[in-house]
Amino acid sequence: MSTKTVEYLVTRSPELNAEGVPVHAEFPLGVEPELHAEHMLINIGPQHPATHGVLRLVLELDGETVISCTPHIGYLHSSFEKLGEYRTWNQIIPLTDRMDYLAPLIYNCAYAMAVEKLMGIEVTERCRIVRVICMELDRIFSHLLWLGTTAIDIGAFTVFLWTFQERERIYSLHEALTGARITTSATRIGGMMADLPVGWIEALRNFVETLPRTIDETETLLTNNQIWIGRNRDVGVIGPEEAINCGLSGPNLRASGVEYDIRRDRPYYDYETYDFDVVVGEHGDCYDRYLVRIEEMRQSLRILDQAIERVPEGPINVADPRVILPGKTDAMTDMESMIHHFKVVMEGVKAEPGESWFSVESSKGELGMYVVSDGGSKPVRWRVRGPSFINLSALPHMVVGRLLSDVIAVNASLDIVLGEIDR
């Protein structure tokens, strides 16, 4: 596994200086001493297309320069963590995909993995690889949405149509696998809701083979685009030390040049055996975050390519009747199985007393699932360390002193999802 640094490949823009940096008109930042103007308070959101959800930003402006930025969140608060304390371990799974509805399978998998770690369950080889496929597919799913909506925020409409056409194909894959397009709820403790449907791997292979063309075409629209560069480069810069201190993770952290990818540094599900690059940027600006995500999609495709070849035959669920429902025929004909069926349905799966923390590299960053059990069939505490929540908290550090229009670009580049921020 090696590291891949994204590079600027800007060559054909007429308005770049010798170093390849776009030429801006100089604008003085800060307060003009002669002008005794009042600061203006601007409210963006909670209902605003560029906030990607119900995020409200209160900005204090001096002219067009941001003096302070205060995000207000909680408009979508659904108290998932409280609800989880009243549900059995398996009943929590539908709550997880409603957090990050842009990458629901990653959340399903991460939760199941945390609980399985707590219970000491080893899932089957087939299940491991299917979950890797699910997670990498949804990384692409989420990055495609990010790309489309960010382009709209910055004024390019076509990209959105192109990426949504591709997302539609992932929706179809979701639907074939789980029966739902967004609220997938695909995992169960100890396995998956269902095995792969017939022909699913072929459909996935077809998707993996044809997506690169769309990514390449999208890049021709944006990567060398003068407006795109002008709006993104050197905007929202955050250095490596500060990025770590602010708790940024995922593509946002790697764009600042920090090589931290949980798939490599805290490997789970044999990620260390897949051949892929950890993509890092160097400038920590919006443009690097864009390049990192584009390249991450390609790396996810590489992982998918290898995972498709690895999918083994065999059962997808563990053979543990305390955890997984017995087959319907068994439950109807075999006394033991019927008892297990009854107990799993009526009492729920039980976890030993203890706790576990499981970190997963989600599309947005480090997704931590922390589950605490006192031995019952419901958790004492189920905590989600949402990457968007913490990435958003760094927004004020990145926009103060910049222009109002940069706030939209920086906020878009962070790739937040409010369902998970507000939980």
Add this chain to the structure above:
Amino acid sequence: MADETFEEAIADLESGRSKAGEQEVPAGDQADAGSHPTVAALRAEFGDAVLHHAVMAGDERVVRVSRDRAVAILRWLKDDPAQEYDFLADVTAVDWGGGRPLDLVYQLWSIPHRRALRVKVSVPLDDPVADTVSGLWKTANWLEREVWDMFGIRFRGHPDLRRILMPEGYAEGHPLRKDFPLRGRFSRAEQTRRILATPVAETYSEQELAVAEEVRSHHRGSAGSEASE
């Protein structure tokens, strides 16, 4: 010493009635130092302030430290060149119910050394106060606000300790406490009554109220002219 036995008792409660799945590691165990260098170094540096040490779920190191020394210990863990826990993954709390103390939980990760450590602090319910670590990690700013909002632990020295997920004027308490009912403390009728009783000036600025008044008088005016027609 009495304090330590109390803490040990809490730790027993937290691991449930049985010790299944948890390997107890006795204090000052040298054999343990090799597998996780931080815990041994922590004991050498802070001695009695490290109250309890356990391994959870196979490979997760958990240390419980005294509330008074928690910030000093976390600062040392962050700054000591042999430790460098530079990434604060999470700050959260656990309420065990039944009047037992809250657990304040810090999830640390060291990017250079690729090591994880979980630090716990007991916070009694009758004095739910802890010192902030937002000076060490900016991440802690919002995470501590969330803990305050959800569990009611006040953080001394926090620059901006406001509710974050619940509305600012939320009067029903702290939702993730075990004594908080799932549907909230107030009935729907009571919630509506309270909202209607809130003075509008609390929610809207003078400018907004002036605009609203203007719109209202405009509507009154147009309604009047319609009636005269």
